[in-house]
Amino acid sequence: MEDIELFGNKQKGIDFLNHTKQKKFTFSLVISYTATSEIPGITIAGEHPDLIKFTSPADAEFIHYGHCKSISVIPMTPDGKPTPALLTKAALEAASVPNIVINAGSKITPKLPCLDLGLDYGKNISQEPAQSAEDVRKAVEYGRIIGRFLGATTDCLVIGESIPGGTTTALGVLEGMGVKALVSSSMPKNPTELKINIIRDALERVNSSDPFDIVSQVGDPMIPTVAGILSTASDLTHVILAGGTQMAAVLCFSKSLGFDGKNTAIGTTSYVINDKSANLIDTVGTILDIPILAANLKLGESQIAGLRSYADGFVKEGAGAGGASIACMLKTKIDTQKLLELTEIEYRRIT
Amino acid sequence: MEDIELFGNKQKGIDFLNHTKQKKFTFSLVISYTATSEIPGITIAGEHPDLIKFTSPADAEFIHYGHCKSISVIPMTPDGKPTPALLTKAALEAASVPNIVINAGSKITPKLPCLDLGLDYGKNISQEPAQSAEDVRKAVEYGRIIGRFLGATTDCLVIGESIPGGTTTALGVLEGMGVKALVSSSMPKNPTELKINIIRDALERVNSSDPFDIVSQVGDPMIPTVAGILSTASDLTHVILAGGTQMAAVLCFSKSLGFDGKNTAIGTTSYVINDKSANLIDTVGTILDIPILAANLKLGESQIAGLRSYADGFVKEGAGAGGASIACMLKTKIDTQKLLELTEIEYRRIT
Numbered sequence: 001m002e003d004i005e006l007f008g009n010k011q012k013g014i015d016f017l018n019h020t021k022q023k024k025f026t027f028s029l030v031i032s033y034t035a036t037s038e039i040p041g042i043t044i045a046g047e048h049p050d051l052i053k054f055t056s057p058a059d060a061e062f063i064h065y066g067h068c069k070s071i072s073v074i075p076m077t078p079d080g081k082p083t084p085a086l087l088t089k090a091a092l093e094a095a096s097v098p099n100i101v102i103n104a105g106s107k108i109t110p111k112l113p114c115l116d117l118g119l120d121y122g123k124n125i126s127q128e129p130a131q132s133a134e135d136v137r138k139a140v141e142y143g144r145i146i147g148r149f150l151g152a153t154t155d156c157l158v159i160g161e162s163i164p165g166g167t168t169t170a171l172g173v174l175e176g177m178g179v180k181a182l183v184s185s186s187m188p189k190n191p192t193e194l195k196i197n198i199i200r201d202a203l204e205r206v207n208s209s210d211p212f213d214i215v216s217q218v219g220d221p222m223i224p225t226v227a228g229i230l231s232t233a234s235d236l237t238h239v240i241l242a243g244g245t246q247m248a249a250v251l252c253f254s255k256s257l258g259f260d261g262k263n264t265a266i267g268t269t270s271y272v273i274n275d276k277s278a279n280l281i282d283t284v285g286t287i288l289d290i291p292i293l294a295a296n297l298k299l300g301e302s303q304i305a306g307l308r309s310y311a312d313g314f315v316k317e318g319a320g321a322g323g324a325s326i327a328c329m330l331k332t333k334i335d336t337q338k339l340l341e342l343t344e345i346e347y348r349r350i351t
Numbered sequence: 352m353e354d355i356e357l358f359g360n361k362q363k364g365i366d367f368l369n370h371t372k373q374k375k376f377t378f379s380l381v382i383s384y385t386a387t388s389e390i391p392g393i394t395i396a397g398e399h400p401d402l403i404k405f406t407s408p409a410d411a412e413f414i415h416y417g418h419c420k421s422i423s424v425i426p427m428t429p430d431g432k433p434t435p436a437l438l439t440k441a442a443l444e445a446a447s448v449p450n451i452v453i454n455a456g457s458k459i460t461p462k463l464p465c466l467d468l469g470l471d472y473g474k475n476i477s478q479e480p481a482q483s484a485e486d487v488r489k490a491v492e493y494g495r496i497i498g499r500f501l502g503a504t505t506d507c508l509v510i511g512e513s514i515p516g517g518t519t520t521a522l523g524v525l526e527g528m529g530v531k532a533l534v535s536s537s538m539p540k541n542p543t544e545l546k547i548n549i550i551r552d553a554l555e556r557v558n559s560s561d562p563f564d565i566v567s568q569v570g571d572p573m574i575p576t577v578a579g580i581l582s583t584a585s586d587l588t589h590v591i592l593a594g595g596t597q598m599a600a601v602l603c604f605s606k607s608l609g610f611d612g613k614n615t616a617i618g619t620t621s622y623v624i625n626d627k628s629a630n631l632i633d634t635v636g637t638i639l640d641i642p643i644l645a646a647n648l649k650l651g652e653s654q655i656a657g658l659r660s661y662a663d664g665f666v667k668e669g670a671g672a673g674g675a676s677i678a679c680m681l682k683t684k685i686d687t688q689k690l691l692e693l694t695e696i697e698y699r700r701i702t
Contacts, residue, residue, distance in 0.1 A: 026504060064496070098503035109469060113493040116467040118460060142464040145415070152449035153377060153504040 003329055003336045005294045007273065007281045008266070013291030016265045017330065020238050023155035025327040027092055027099040028229070029063060029320055030161045031056035031114075032222035033107040034122035034130065037165025039198065041191050051075075056162040057110035059085035059319045060101040063092065067350070069111035074350055080306035081314050082347060084321035087297070088160065090342040091321070091328035097158075102146060102229075104139060105131075105221030117142045122163075122220035125172060125202040133216040136224045140257070143228020151233030158267065158327050159229060160242040160320015163222045170249035172199035172218030174283065176206055177252050181245065181283040190277040211256035219253075222246070227254040234263045240293070241265070242323020244272035244316070248283045251290075261288040267323035270296045271316035295325040298340045304347055307340075354680055354687045356645045358624065358632045359617070364642030367616045368681065371589050374506035376678040378443055378450040379580070380414060380671055381512045382407035382465075383573035384458040385473035385481065388516025390549065392542050402426075407513040408461035410436035410670045411452040414443065418701070420462035425701055431657035432665050433698060435672035438648070439511065441693040442672070442679035448509075453497060453580075455490060456482075456572030468493040473514075473571035476523060476553040484567040487575045491608070494579020502584030509618065509678050510580060511593040511671015514573045521600035523550035523569030525634070527557055528603050532596065532634040543628060562607035570604075573597070578605040585614045591644070592616070593674020595623035595667070599634045602641075612639040618674035621647045622667035646676040649691045655698055658691075 006013035037043050037052050051071065058068040058075050062085045068074050075083035092099055101112060105119035119139055122130040131139075150157050163169075174181040176199075182192065202218040215224055226241070227250050233239050241247040247266055251259075272280055273294045284292055300311030310316060328334055334342075357364035388394050388403050402422065409419040409426050413436045419425050426434035443450055452463060456470035470490055473481040482490075501508050514520075525532040527550075533543070553569040566575055577592070578601050584590050592598040598617055602610075623631055624645045635643055651662030661667060679685055685693075 024504075096503075098500050100500050103467075113466055113468050113497050115464055116454075117464050146464050149449050149451050152447075153375070 003296055004326055005270065005296055007292040007294060008284055009289050009291050013265065013293060016238065016291055020156045020330050022331060025097045025156045025158060025331055026150055026154035027097050027158045027160065027320060027324055027327060028102055028150060029060055029099065030102045030104050030159060030222050030226055031060050031106045031110065032104045032122065032163040032220055034163060034165045034169050034220040035124035036126065036168050036198065038124060039126060041194055042168055043164045052164050053107040055164045056106050057108045059083055059162040060110045061112060063089045063099060063319065064112050070108055081309045082306055084315055084318035086346055087321035087343055088319045088324040090346045091324040091339060094334055094342050095328035095331045097327055097331065102225070104225035115146055117225060119221045122169065125169060125218050126198045129205065129217050130169065130219050131216055131221055133212050136212050136216050139221055139224035140228040143225045144232045147229035147232035150229065151236035154237055156238040156240060156327065157233045158240045158242050158320060158323040159226055160323055161222050161226065161246055162319045163220055166220055166222060166246045168195045168198055169218060169220040170246040171195055172202055173215055173223055173249040174252055175199055176203050176214035176218055177211060177256065179252055179283060179286055181248065182278045192277060211253055215253055223249050223253055226250045227257060230254055230264065231257060231259055237263065239264045240267035240323045240326065242267045242320035244268050244280055245278055245283065248280065248287065251284065251287045255287055261290040264290055266290065266292040267326045268292065268294055269317045269322035270294045271310055275316060293326050295322045296336055297325060298336045302340060302344060304344055307343060307347060354647055355677055356621065356647055358643040358645060359635055360640050360642050364616065364644060367589065367642055371507045371681050373682060376448045376507045376509060376682055377501055377505035378448050378509045378511065378671060378675055378678060379453055379501060380411055380450065381453045381455050381510060381573050381577055382411050382457045382461065383455045383473065383514040383571055385514060385516045385520050385571040386475035387477065387519050387549065389475060390477060392545055393519055394515045403515050404458040406515045407457050408459045410434055410513040411461045412463060414440045414450060414670065415463050421459055432660045433657055435666055435669040437697055438672035438694055439670045439675040441697045442675040442690060445685055445693050446679035446682045448678055448682065455576035466497055468576060470572045473520065476520060476569050477549045480556065480568050481520065481570050482567055482572055484563050487563050487567050490572055490575035491579040494576045495583045498580035498583035501580065502587035505588055507589040507591060507678065508584045509591045509593050509671060509674040510577055511674055512573050512577065512597055513670045514571055517571060517573060517597045519546045519549055520569060520571040521597040522546055523553055524566055524574055524600040525603055526550055527554050527565035527569055528562065528607065530603055530634060530637055532599065533629045562604055566604055574600050574604055577601045578608060581605050581615065582608060582610055588614065590615045591618035591674045591677065593618045593671035595619050595631055596629055596634065599631065599638065602635065602638045606638055612641040615641055617641065617643040618677045619643065619645055620668045620673035621645045622661055626667060644677050646673045647687055648676060649687045653691060653695060655695055658694065658698060
């Protein structure tokens with residue numbers, strides 16, 4: 001089994017790997033918030049509901065400092081399942097990949113300098129529109145400016161996201177734009193029915209086929225921001241959209257703005273690919289003919305139960321962990337075995 | 352006369368040019384504010400006092416969009432002397448240099464995405480401390496993070512500044528740290544006596560030789576921010592500090608933090624070098640043995656009176672105009688004659 005496995009358009013995947021191997025990478029983490037995450041049962045990130053809003057800034061701080069500043073602990077479930085930001089940090093550090101945080105409507109400002117879009121956080125789509133159509137347009141416009149800068153200064157831009165509850169809003173955008181999808185979840189028993197009920201109600205507010213209206217009603221600020229970054233960065237360099245089904249929603253919205261998939265791959269973990277309750281490969285395939293790169297992480301072989309849980313269907317992905325792992329392996333000679341060791345060292349350091 | 356003239360340590364200057372010729376550049380504009388600028392007679396940027404706070408964001412917007420968004424006109428004196436951001440834009444655009452705005456305490460948030468440090472604006476040093484020592488430390492720490500990112504993604508980082516009234520706070524920091532300096536001004540009749548009176552009073556609040564205390568009392572948020580960026584970026588790449596006497600204050604504070612001048616040059620315009628009321632070359636020389644690069648701009652030969660005024664001692668420099676011009680000429684085959692033409696086209700476009 002290859003350390004990086006290809007799905008979707010495999011020939012484009014091989015070309016992508018050949019063009020980026022041993023090149024310069026930049027990692028960007030887009031942090032955001034949707035109050036949809038406050039609905040009980042939606043996300044594993046929120047076993048403590050008051051802490052959900054700290055998840056994204058804490059991820060950003062952890063990747064940067066190796067510890068969190070906005071909260072005293074690193075995001076981890078009570079039984080020791082760590083945030084995927086742990087994997088992201090281990091991979092970026094091992095390969096010396098420069099990284100930058102992009103604040104696209106986080107409810108809490110992280111304690112580090114961010115590329116700030118000045119967006120409001122996303123509202124609970126079960127109760128009201130996520131954001132104004134004006135804010136969606138601003139997110140795209142400012143995203144385009146950021147993409148132009150980041151794309152001009154690297155051979156491959158990796159864009160990760162951290163937004164608790166984001167798979168639900170992603171499902172909303174996909175459904176609203178006519179893509180039938182099963183989305184992945186941070187929990188092994190995917191609360192699919194709950195998600196579908198939420199978005200079905202939210203979609204009733206949409207009364208046009210205007211993509212801006214759909215994202216405004218049922219989306220979140222991360223989606224139009226990443227779409228904006230993607231649209232300009234992919235003109236200048238290679239782009240890895242680091243994530244699972246949330247990046248499918250980004251692709252879908254991007255396509256409606258005229259994006260054709262140029263220079264772009266999805267980068268994720270094998271745990272998302274293997275998720276039986278989702279269908280990332282099919283979903284992406286119905287949107288655009290692009291490659292999907294999956295890091296075959298070896299967390300199932302770990303001595304540490306919290307890491308093994310990823311292979312059992314918990315967490316699976318997030319904070320750009322899959323894309324960061326792929327970037328690390330493409331830039332250096334590090335393989336997934338070595339990545340596992342580095343991740344275990346990181347885990348032991350913080351516990 | 353060379354298009355780029357060398358002063359200070361000339362051998363290091365030749366080495367600097369050889370290392371950066373035809374390489375990749377990134378331009379960053381650090382925007383900030385000091386309420387010291389509200390003192391009547393301090394700055395040409397504030398012929399309309401209510402508009403002073405818009406100067407920096409307007410510069411940032413103009414460089415980016417080619418027009419301003421926070422105000423309806425571009426910063427220009429009533430008789431047609433334009434902001435130096437006009438020169439910066441012409442140079443960056445001609446050479447396709449990627450640029451990013453860093454918000455280090457601007458009073459107004461510009462209407463574009465910024466790397467934001469979350470700093471308060473600087474207070475009027477004639478009345479109270481400019482900023483808390485804690486904010487000075489935060490500016491340095493966050494600046495270091497930004498410098499690490501920007502330094503890792505380019506062959507040469509140009510750091511410009513836009514802070515009306517900033518030469519007065521720069522003089523305060525230089526004097527407070529024992530460097531006798533005459534600082535330049537945006538006006539041909541430099542209000543030196545006014546500046547000296549302001550900083551003499553402000554320095555009475557300083558009762559230690561702690562550089563953080565000095566910058567906190569008489570400085571502004573730009574100085575520690577750029578010092579932080581410089582300290583990490585210069586470990587990874589070449590750095591042009593694009594400005595006149597304000598960058599001397601940055602150097603002075605940086606030196607107190609252990610900076611030795613590595614990989615760094617001052618980049619400015621010949622109009623600052625030729626300013627008889629200032630002495631940039633001597634001032635820099637007493638701080639660190641680094642090269643000074645001066646763009647021999649040909650604005651004195653312009654058909655446009657507003658541009659010719661630069662050669663008569665107005666404005667002279669700002670918004671990184673000198674450093675951006677140098678970056679443009681190093682990256683491309685464009686010379687100062689061509690730069691003049693591009694600047695005139697830009698001027699005519701906006702008037």
